[in-house]
Amino acid sequence: MKKLNWLLLFTFCFSTTAWGQQDLALKLDSLVARLLPSGSEVGIAVYDLTAQKPLYRYRDTYLSRPASTMKLLTTITALSRPDGDEPFRTELWYQGVIRHDTLQGDLYVVGGFDPEFDEQGMKALVDNVAALPFSVINGRVYGDVSMKDSLYFGDGWMWEDTPYAYQPYLSPLMYEKGVVSVTATPATQNGAPATVVAKPVSTYYTLSNETQTRTDDAGKFAVTRDWLFGGNCISVSGNVQRLRKDAVNMHSSQDFFMHTLLDRLRSKGINVMGSYAFADFQKDTASVLVSFWETPVEKVVENIMKKSDNLNAEALLYRMGAQATGRKRVSAAEGIAEITKLALTFGYQPDDYKIADGCGLSNYDYISPALLLRFLTYAYSQPALFRKLYQALPVAGIDGTLQNRMKAGKAHKNVRAKTGSYTGINGLAGYLKASDGHDIAFVILNQNVLSAAKARVLQDAVCGLLCQ
Incomplete structure (x- = not known):
């Protein structure tokens, strides 16, 4: 009798479960x-x-x-x-010797494709260079982007999606995601240009303010750049009735990084002879790790x-x-x-x-x-x-x-x-x-x-x- 009861209970439970799942499927189908x-x-x-x-x-x-x-x-x-x-890591090295307030050698920034490297990371690298006993770099400042190939868009990405911020130019050296954020605040007087602020600050790009405050004829608010020609002149235009925000990507991310790095070094009183370039860093006995910045994978x-x-x-x-x-x-x-x-x-x-x-x-x-x-x-x-x-x-x-x-x-x-x-x-x-x-x-x-x-x-x- 007990065996029969267990059999009936098992049959009932199995049937109820099966029916419940079938009922769910019917509801989802509906x-x-x-x-x-x-x-x-x-x-x-x-x-x-x-x-x-x-x-x-x-x-x-x-x-x-x-x-x-x-x-x-x-x-x-x-x-x-x-x-x-493992964290994402960006390293800064110098290669050479320091004599009489001058680095007789080169500076290298080695990119590890940190997508969250921001102004805080840039400041940390620059501050550590500024703490070294030299104020002149008698050499070049190099960016090492050898981690990946030179393709800056993914396979099958749409070329006309540039300059949107969601499609940045890919590089092992990313700074603020390769993107400039723009904020437009309306003026007190109607028709006057809005106050436009772009961050991060860098001489890598220029800013053109063509906005008008609370003027319907000015058209829709827009932020773009001369992307078709690979330019980095950011144009902000249209009607600004309230606080507006937008962003554009930079062409290209690694140049944006390196140009801004030189801006920051010079602002610290470091005389950089010439511009930046790109080259692979080859570690040798004259190489010294100056600084690094890490971002947790989480x-x-x-x-x-x-x-x-x-x-x-x-x-x-x-x-x-x-x-x-x-x-x-x-x-x-x-x-x-x-x-x-x-x-x-x-x-x-x-x-x-x-x-x-x-x-x-x-x-x-x-x-x-x-x-x-x-x-x-x-x-x-x-x-x-x-x-x-x-x-x-x-x-x-x-x-x-x-x-x-x-x-x-x-x-x-x-x-x-x-x-x-x-x-x-x-x-x-x-x-x-x-x-x-x-x-x-x-x-x-x-x-x-x-x-x-x-x-x-x-x-x-x-x-x-x-x-x-």
């Missing part, structure tokens, strides 16, 4: 049918990490353009490496996830390639090879997908929701890796690119995910906590959707249902 924008497509993959079983699949093997959800593959692969915790990852920073993702990709090969002048291909190696361990062959960059800006990126989900489940299985990734992901309704989404309901604060948005593409992928305490991994990739808002409505509804 959401897709009702909320998928007309003429568009979507791929969805959902996995219960606690129960270790798939919950839902909808066209999950179809290839999709991932947009910025591509950053998950790059970050997970980079953090899975034994050397993944900071780089946080801005990849919270701010969807393209530069940070590309820096992580290139550094991963350099770590794996031990070579100089690596290309994106060496970093992509590491992602491919990890995908192979999951059973995905290189012919099953296409990866062209580390951030998702490329028009050539094609992956499936199933592949992306597999990276997410792998990350979850690695506690140290997962902790770094999970903490960096935007929280629904709270911060990052999810600050203004899912601000109420079951999904609020219970979803941590990476967004991805590009013309015609919109995605969301990450983790959520269900009401029964289960951890869920999910991927939603909308394709051919002209209304990002409509795609987000579907994604948020799916997350809300899963959290229930």
Whole structure:
């Protein structure tokens, strides 16, 4: 009798679980049918990490353009490496001897592709040079950018997206992300030029103020530069009715870095003979490490996830390639090879997908929701890796690119995910906590959707249902 009762109980529980999962699938199918924008497509993959079983699949093997959800593959692969915790490092050396207040030799700045190197880092390097017993450099100041190839855009990036700040010129020597930020404050008198401030301050660029305060005829506020000719004259124009902010990238990042370095050295009273140049640093017995600046990888990852920073993702990709090969002048291909190696361990062959960059800006990126989900489940299985990734992901309704989404309901604060948005593409992928305490991994990739808002409505509804 007892055996029969146990059998009945097992049968009941199994049937209830199966029916619950079937009920969830029906509800998700209904959401897709009702909320998928007309003429568009979507791929969805959902996995219960606690129960270790798939919950839902909808066209999950179809290839999709991932947009910025591509950053998950790059970050997970980079953090899975034994050397993944190493900081990004920029070094400054001198080579020669100091005699009578003069450095008889050269100064070298060796780039390590630190995407967060900023004014604070620049000041630290310059202050350490100024502390040395010389005020004249009788030689050259060199930038060593030998870490990577000379390609400053990713494969499949759109050339007309320059001068937008989200597409900087890639270099092992980055300063303030290769970007100048512009702030325009309206004047007290209508029609008068607004007050325009650009940061960081550098003689590398010029600034043209063509704004008018509270003047509709002045046109739309705009910040650009003469990018078509590779120039760095920043033009600020249009109507300024209130405080306005924008940013443009510089052509090129390594020149922006080196030019500003010389500006700062001269402001400290150091006489630099001539201009800067680029050359490989060859360490010898006359080489002295003057200073270095490091950025923790956690900071780089946080801005990849919270701010969807393209530069940070590309820096992580290139550094991963350099770590794996031990070579100089690596290309994106060496970093992509590491992602491919990890995908192979999951059973995905290189012919099953296409990866062209580390951030998702490329028009050539094609992956499936199933592949992306597999990276997410792998990350979850690695506690140290997962902790770094999970903490960096935007929280629904709270911060990052999810600050203004899912601000109420079951999904609020219970979803941590990476967004991805590009013309015609919109995605969301990450983790959520269900009401029964289960951890869920999910991927939603909308394709051919002209209304990002409509795609987000579907994604948020799916997350809300899963959290229930």
